Amino acid sequence: MAGLSKVTSGGTVGLSKLTKSATAPSSPAAGDMWFDTTSGTTAMKVWSGSDWDTLSNRFSATGGTESTYSSGGTNYKVHTFTSSGTFTATASGSVDYLVVAGGGGGGGASNRYGAGGGAGGYRTASSLTVSATSYSVTVGAGGPSRTRGSDSVFSTITSTSGGRGTTTSAGGNDYSTDLNGGSGGGGGTYNAQANGSGTSGQGTAGGAMTSGAAAAGGGGAGVAGGTGNTGTEIGGLGGNGLASSISGSSVTRAGGGGGGGWNGTGSSACIGGTGGGGRGNGNSTGGVSGTVNTGGGGGGGGYGAGGGAGGSGIVIIRYAV
DSSP states (O other): OOOEEEEETTTTEEEEEEESSSSOOOSSSOOOOOEETTTTTTTTEOOOOOSSSESSSSSOOOEEEEEEETTTTEEEEEESSSOOEEEEEOOOOEEEEEEEEOOOOOOOSSSSSOOOOOOOOOEEEEEEEESSSSSEEEOOOOOOOTOOOOEEEETHHHHHHHOOOOOOOOTTTOTTTTTOOSSSSOSSSSSOOOOOOOOTOOOOOOOOOTTTSSSOOOOOSSSSOOOOOOOTTOOOOOOOOOOEEESSSEEEEOOOOOOOOSSSTTTTTOOOOOOOOOOOOTTTOOOOOTTTTTTTTOOOOOOOOOOOOOOEHHHHEEEEE
């Protein structure tokens, strides 16, 4: 720590402090300076009286829907992409991110129950280094009924689309491809078609297959899908998603779709996972679509009905200002 002359138009009026460290000085006075040596930051900062303002290599960017908020004494700028676009950084710096892929569509069949679609892959972390360049941002679409979703991409981060719910039929054609994904689609009913698996670090598996039961729920980012009930023929629950406060308030995303069944009524029947998972439905009623920009899986259709579409994904980027 060294003393610096604080100069104004009237001459030297006192001393400020300069600290070179990866840790912010404690109890600073307005005008104190800190050279932040944290890896990926390395910038000169000055204490304004309420916050450390960056003086050199100040990071900024454009793209998406821009907003700001303050938390814990730090001001943040947020770029939210609900559709594909471009993130342009004006300098090198470090950002936090949330990248959620599109959810898988729920299953449906002419004479069986459809399983819930899996949630889109959910990836979030801090301190991703970016350069002074433009980055394409891809927001994955949700999959239609019986179809997996699409990936979401930012920089080197790719979140895998949600697997689709199994579609079953008494004829044995279960359309069992594309069940795996960020989170897996739920297992079926006729001859117990397999459930889809999730991707490590992005989601969970769909609910397990159970012969003779209602269809299973799709996997969510935080919890695997539930199995269908044999006795009551109520579809399995969609797996719950995960919450993030990257945008300034806590929002849960990437819930799995509920499984379809015979009995789809009642507050606890066939419901999708928290975080935008669509509800499965009962006899002859189509599954409910996952919520847009959550990556939620589509709900499975009831006996003889189609599944709901998966919800589209989202990309959110944040950094301190």
